[in-house]
Amino acid sequence: MAENENIAARLLDSNRQRCPDKAAYLCGDDVLTHQALAADAARLANLLRGRGIGPGDRVLIALPDSFAAVKAFLGAMLLSACPVPVNTLLGRDDFAFVLADSAAAALITTEDSPAMQAAKDAPDLVCALPCGPDGPWGLASFSAEFEAQAPHSSAPGFMLYSSGSTGRPKGVPHAQADLLEPTRGWGEGVLGVREDDILFSASKLSFAYGLMSSVSLPLWAGATAVLLPGKPGPDELFAAIGRHRPTLFFCVPTLYDMLLRCYEPGQANSDLSSLRLCYSAGEALPERLCRQWAQATGVEILDGIGSTEAFNLFVSNRPGQVRCGTSGQLVPGFEARIVDETGAELPDGQPGDLHVRGTGTCRAYWNRPEKTVETMLPDGWLVTGDVYVRENGVYSHQGRSDDMLKVGAYFVSPVQVEEALRAHPAVLDCAVAALNVEGLVRPCAHVVLQPGFAAGPQLSAQLLRFARQALPPQQCPVRVCFVDDLPKTATGKVQRFRLRQG
Known part of the structure; x- marks a missing residue:
């Protein structure tokens, strides 16, 4: 692979040549062929360039999984701009943070998205493009031919925001070539x-x-x-x-x-x-x-x-x-x-x-x-x-590492305790976090119940007995807290730090 090769162009051109009429993507009843994908990615690159977007500029993409999302990602890469796909479930404040943090020059999103609302106050934004399932409005009027731009080694090829388990999301930039590493x-x-x-x-x-x-x-x-x-x-x-x-x-x-x-x-x-x-x-x-x-x-x-x-x-x-x-x-x-x-x-x-x-x-x-x-x-x-x-x-x-509990002389993994508790028929989901008991760390189980089970002291005692039968003493919870839901990141990871007590 050439160091300055445009990866989007490589993928699109290869498939357009070997299987142009084959389905690249399926969504509901709709089909997007490799030929059509290549053409619309080129149109997207031309649209962005026409709006003043150039190599290295960040292009925030806040779209549901759709043909439009893939076209936007690959089209931005053809221009050697930096596509930044973000979770559509973010709120207005989070979108405002990501727009400002990434210094995004362009936003591609649905017209009613909170991201579009946040764009009104984005200081670096050059253009905000409303988008439907097939691409930004007016996409068909642009040329389906585009000469891909070579990526610059000092500019990010694409960027994702990692939710992590605490704090604000972190931008994780990658070179264009990194897109092919998982293959x-x-x-x-x-x-x-x-x-x-x-x-x-x-x-x-x-x-x-x-x-x-x-x-x-x-x-x-x-x-x-x-x-x-x-x-x-x-x-x-x-x-x-x-x-x-x-x-x-x-x-x-x-x-x-x-x-x-x-x-x-x-x-x-x-x-x-x-x-x-x-x-x-x-x-x-x-x-x-x-x-x-x-x-x-x-x-x-x-x-x-x-x-x-x-x-x-x-x-x-x-x-x-x-x-x-x-x-x-x-x-x-x-x-x-x-x-x-x-x-x-x-x-x-x-x-x-x-x-x-x-x-x-x-x-x-x-x-x-x-x-x-x-x-x-x-x-x-x-x-x-x-x-x-x-x-x-x-x-x-x-x-x-930040969820591990030190109970006495032992490290206790919340994962192992949670897995044992999920085997009980009353437990729909659970998370284990630290509880401070007279200055000592002890495991506390936060339990979401299956429908038909009632929270109360009797069930709590039953779950504690169940845990003692399945786990070593240092791993056994000392308390059960019944909750309606567990705090999670946008990717579904439990935020155990929010459950820590004392």
Whole structure:
């Protein structure tokens, strides 16, 4: 790959030549061919240039998963501007922050979006383009030919905002070439993505997991991807799978759990027969759910871990070699180490902070030098913030480093306690956080109940007894708090820090 090659042009031109009339994207009843995608991406680049947008300028894209979102992302890249896909569920204040933080020169969004309202006060904004499902208004009037601009090595090729678990979102810039990094070790070496695959991701294009599985992998392979706007639940996901017959499905544990609860073997509304592989990322997949899904559906789930900063999966299970309860082995192209609080490497069997290193990782956060120093080490190691144990090359997630509890002389992972409690029939969801008991840290379980169960002292005592039967003493919660919902980020990660008491 040439250092200054325009990656969007490479992907679009390759597929336009080898399979112009093949579906690149499916959305509801609509089909977008590779030829049409290439033409409209060029039109989008011409539109942006006509509005005064140039190489290096940030183009904020606040759109539901749709043909328009993909065209906007690739069109901005053709111009060597920097597309910045963001979550459509953000509020006006968050949009205002991201617009200002990224110094966005252009905004592409729906007319009624809070982002359009926030744009009125965005100091650097040159243009705000209202958009429908197929692209910005007036797109068809622009030329379908565009000479791609070579990216500049000092300018970001695209940028995502990581929700993290605390504070304001962080801009994570990547070079254009990083868009193709997931296609090698993960897409080819682990998943074996083929030209005849149909990929469907429940994770959205504004998140690294969704962008990789809906743009990087299918366009690299000349495959087809399914797009589903909105925030789908089990019924919508089952319907999309039944309609489009995907072969690869990318989802998160929370949704897999909901799908499993609604799954009806042999019924048309639960037909998963097209799937050859399911993938899970975003948070650790509970061992129970991994096994139950495979037993019920006959399709295994591969669990793995990646990050926005890596724009890749760096540890993953392999097809036919799934070890439920683990994240699997290193993805080709990555190396890893597990270290203690001093940075010293730890041997197998001892939990510690996971650091990874590989090509395509972000080298600095956008406008966050203090966070860059903490996370991106000078020798190329990336501090993931995850606690892991390694045994014979297999990595098992123990929780986030900032969520771990020190109970007596033991480190306690909230994940392990939560998994044990979710096995109780009354528990729909739960999160474990620190509770200060006379100056000592103890686990406290915050529980969302299944319909039909009543919160109260009797059920609380029952759950505590249930935990004591399944867990070592130091992991057992000392209190149960019943809650209606758990605080979560936009990507569905539980914000345990909001539940800490004392």
